[in-house]
Amino acid sequence: MATRVLRFREALREAMVEEMERDSRVFLMGEEVGHYQGAYKVSEGMLERFGDKRVIDTPIAESGFAGIGVGAAMVGLRPIIEFMTWNFSAVAFDQILNNAAKVRQMSGGQLTCPIVFRGPNASARQVGSQHSHAMEHFYATVPGVKVVAPAFPKDAKGLMKAAIRDDNPVLYMESETLYSVKGDVPDDLDVIPLGEAQIVRPGVDVTLVSYSRMTHVCVEAAAALEKEGISCEVLDLRSLRPLDEGALVASVKKTHRCVVVHEGWPYGGVGAEVADRVQRLAFDWLDAPILRVSSLDVPMPYNRTLEDLCMPQASRVIATVKKTVSRGRA
Amino acid sequence: MQERTNDGPPLTQPSGQIDHLAALYRQMFLIRRVEEESARAYALGKIGGFLHLYIGQEAVGVGAVAALRPDDYVITTYRDHGMALAKGMSARALMAELYGKATGCSKGLGGSMHLFDVEHNMLGGYGIVGGHIPLAAGVAFASKYRSDGRVTLCFFGEGAVSIGGFHEGLSLAALWKLPIVFVCENNEYAMGTPLSRTMSVEDVSMKALGYGIDRDRFFVDDVLEVEKRMAEAVSRARELSLPTLVEVRTYRFRGHSMSDPAKYRTPAELEDHKKRDPLTRARALLEQNGYGAERLAKLEAEVEAEVQDAVKFAEESPEPDPSLLAKTTYDGPFAA
Numbered sequence: 001m002a003t004r005v006l007r008f009r010e011a012l013r014e015a016m017v018e019e020m021e022r023d024s025r026v027f028l029m030g031e032e033v034g035h036y037q038g039a040y041k042v043s044e045g046m047l048e049r050f051g052d053k054r055v056i057d058t059p060i061a062e063s064g065f066a067g068i069g070v071g072a073a074m075v076g077l078r079p080i081i082e083f084m085t086w087n088f089s090a091v092a093f094d095q096i097l098n099n100a101a102k103v104r105q106m107s108g109g110q111l112t113c114p115i116v117f118r119g120p121n122a123s124a125r126q127v128g129s130q131h132s133h134a135m136e137h138f139y140a141t142v143p144g145v146k147v148v149a150p151a152f153p154k155d156a157k158g159l160m161k162a163a164i165r166d167d168n169p170v171l172y173m174e175s176e177t178l179y180s181v182k183g184d185v186p187d188d189l190d191v192i193p194l195g196e197a198q199i200v201r202p203g204v205d206v207t208l209v210s211y212s213r214m215t216h217v218c219v220e221a222a223a224a225l226e227k228e229g230i231s232c233e234v235l236d237l238r239s240l241r242p243l244d245e246g247a248l249v250a251s252v253k254k255t256h257r258c259v260v261v262h263e264g265w266p267y268g269g270v271g272a273e274v275a276d277r278v279q280r281l282a283f284d285w286l287d288a289p290i291l292r293v294s295s296l297d298v299p300m301p302y303n304r305t306l307e308d309l310c311m312p313q314a315s316r317v318i319a320t321v322k323k324t325v326s327r328g329r330a
Numbered sequence: 331m332q333e334r335t336n337d338g339p340p341l342t343q344p345s346g347q348i349d350h351l352a353a354l355y356r357q358m359f360l361i362r363r364v365e366e367e368s369a370r371a372y373a374l375g376k377i378g379g380f381l382h383l384y385i386g387q388e389a390v391g392v393g394a395v396a397a398l399r400p401d402d403y404v405i406t407t408y409r410d411h412g413m414a415l416a417k418g419m420s421a422r423a424l425m426a427e428l429y430g431k432a433t434g435c436s437k438g439l440g441g442s443m444h445l446f447d448v449e450h451n452m453l454g455g456y457g458i459v460g461g462h463i464p465l466a467a468g469v470a471f472a473s474k475y476r477s478d479g480r481v482t483l484c485f486f487g488e489g490a491v492s493i494g495g496f497h498e499g500l501s502l503a504a505l506w507k508l509p510i511v512f513v514c515e516n517n518e519y520a521m522g523t524p525l526s527r528t529m530s531v532e533d534v535s536m537k538a539l540g541y542g543i544d545r546d547r548f549f550v551d552d553v554l555e556v557e558k559r560m561a562e563a564v565s566r567a568r569e570l571s572l573p574t575l576v577e578v579r580t581y582r583f584r585g586h587s588m589s590d591p592a593k594y595r596t597p598a599e600l601e602d603h604k605k606r607d608p609l610t611r612a613r614a615l616l617e618q619n620g621y622g623a624e625r626l627a628k629l630e631a632e633v634e635a636e637v638q639d640a641v642k643f644a645e646e647s648p649e650p651d652p653s654l655l656a657k658t659t660y661d662g663p664f665a666a
Contacts, residue, residue: 106436
C-alpha cells in the first residue's frame with residue numbers, strides 16, 4: 001500500500017480538508033484559524049481554499065464561539081471548533097458540559113450535536129501553569145461526549161475524519177509538541193473508528209497504557225527496557241471515551257502487569273479509570289498492582305528543570321516498570 | 331418608552347383582527363391555566379424538581395411568537411412552559427413532561443426546565459442563566475450559513491444580562507450580522523434580587539449600543555403591541571440579517587420558582603401589577619370589540635377541557651423505560 005510521510009499537523013489538515021470537500025455542512029471556526037493560518041499552522045491554506053464562509057476567524061470569546069458551534073450543530077451543521085489550546089476551553093466548559101453533552105438527552109433524543117472541538121492539549125514547553133493543563137481528564141468523565149487523543153499522524157488523520165462524521169460531540173486532543181512529528185500515512189486512509197486502541201509495540205512482561213505524546217515516551221522507555229531484558233507492550237489508547245476495554249484486558253491477560261502513563265495530575269483521571277477497569281476485568285491475571293506515571297501533584301512550573309521533574313519522563317516510566325516487574329517476581 | 335395606560339384604545343381594524351386577538355387570548359389563557367394546574371400538581375407532589383411559572387408574562391411569549399413564521403426558531407430559559415405552548419407544543423406533551431412521563435415532549439428526561447419540540451422549532455429551555463444565548467446565535471449562524479431565511483428568537487431574563495454568555499452572544503451576532511432577535515423579558519427580579527441591585531444601568535436595551543445593533547424597549551400591557559414591536563425586529567432579522575435587542579418590561583405574579591414565597595416584594599406592588607394583567611386586558615379588549623360573552627365562554631371552556639385532558643393524559647401515561655438512557659446519551663452505538 002502506498003504511503004506518504006506527513007507531519008502530524010499536515011495529517012490533521014488533510015482530514016479537515018477532505019471532510020470539508022466531502023460535506024458542505026462542515027466548517028472550521030476559531031481564533032486565528034483563517035488569515036493568520038492557524039496559531040500552530042494546522043489550518044494553513046484552508047482560508048484560501050474554502051473562503052471565509054467556511055474558515056471563520058473569531059474574536060477571543062471561547063464561550064461565545066463554542067456555543068455558536070453547538071447551536072449550529074443542533075440544527076444540522078457540522079462545526080469544527082478550534083481552541084487555540086484546550087487550556088482556553090475552561091471558559092467554554094459550560095457550553096461543552098451543559099449544552100453539547102446534554103442537549104440530546106434533555107430533548108429526549110430529538111436533537112443531536114455533531115460537533116468537533118479540537119486543539120493542542122497538555123504541556124507545551126515552559127509555558128507555565130495556566131497553559132499546560134491536561135484537560136482530557138476533566139472531559140473524559142462526561143457522558144454525552146467522546147474524547148480522542150492520538151499519538152501518530154496516521155491516527156490523527158483517520159480519527160479526525162471519524163470525529164467529523166460522528167453524530168456526537170467529539171473532543172479531539174492534539175499536542176503542540178507533536179505537530180511536527182512525522183509518520184507514514186497510507187494514501188487510501190479513510191476513517192479510523194473511535195474507541196479502538198492499538199498495540200504500537202508488542203511485549204510480554206508488562207503493558208504500558210498511554211495516549212497522545214506520552215505514547216512516544218512509553219516507546220522510548222520500552223526500547224531502553226528491552227536492553228535490560230524487560231519486554232514492554234505499549235498500548236496506545238487513541239480514544240479515551242469510549243475506552244477500549246477489550247484491548248486493555250487482552251494485553252494485561254498476556255503480560256500480567258500494567259503501568260498507565262499520562263500527563264495531568266494523579267488525583268483521579270484517565271489512569272485511575274484504566275486501573276479500575278483492569279482490576280475489575282482482569283484481576284485474576286494480575287501479578288502486581290497497577291501503577292500510574294502522571295504529572296506531579298502541583299501546578300506546572302515554568303523552570304525547565306522543574307518542568308521536566310513534574311512531567312512524566314521515560315526515566316520515571318522505566319523506574320516504575322522495574323518496580324512492578326520486580327514485585328511480581330520477588 | 332411610552333406611558334402606561336390601563337385602557338387600551340378600541341380596535342379599529344377589520345374583524346379579522348378580533349379573531350386574531352381571540353386566538354392570542356386563547357393561547358395566553360391556555361398558558362395561564364396550564365401553569366395553574368402545574369402549580370396544583372406540584373403541590374400534590376406529582377411534579378418534581380424546580381417549577382418556574384410564566385404567570386403574568388404570557389403576553390411576551392404569545393405576542394413574540396405571533397410575529398414569527400412556523401419555521402422560525404425559539405430558544406429560551408428554564409421558564410419555558412409558556413414559550414413551548416406558544417410555539418405549538420401540545421398541552422399533553424408539556425404536562426406529561428412535567429410529570430416525567432414517557433409521553434412528554436422530552437420523554438420525561440428533560441423536565442420543566444428542558445422543554446423541546448423540534449417539530450415546532452422550539453429548541454429548548456435551558457437551565458444555566460445566559461448559557462443558551464450563544465447557542466441561539468449559533469442557530470442563527472446556521473440560518474445565515476444556509477441562507478434559509480429563518481429567524482431565531484432568543485429569550486432570557488434581565489438576570490442574564492450580567493453574565494458573559496449574554497455579551498459574547500450579542501457581540502458575535504452583531505459582528506457576523508446574524509438573523510436573530512434577543513428578547514430580554516425584564517420581570518424586575520433576578521430570582522429575589524431587584525433590578526436596582528443587579529444593574530448599574532436599568533435600561534437593558536442600552537447594552538445594544540455597545541454592540542452597534544438596534545434596540546427596542548416597551549412595557550408589556552397589550553399582546554398586539556408586543557406582536558407589532560417584535561415584528562419590526564423579526565423583519566430586520568429576516569430582511570436585513572441584522573440582530574436586535576428588545577427589552578420587554580413584564581412581571582411575574584408568582585415567585586421565582588415554586589419554593590419562593592416572593593417576600594422581597596410588597597403585596598401592594600404585586601396587586602398593582604395584577605391590575606394591569608395583559609391577560610385580563612386582552613379579554614376586556616375582546617369584550618369591548620364585540621366578541622360576545624358566549625363566544626368567550628366557549629373559548630374558555632375549550633381551553634379548560636384541553637387542560638383537564640392534558641392532566642389526565644399525564645396522570646395515565648407510562649413511566650419512561652430505562653433503555654431510553656443509553657440511546658439518548660449518544661447517537662449510535664457507544665461501547666464502554
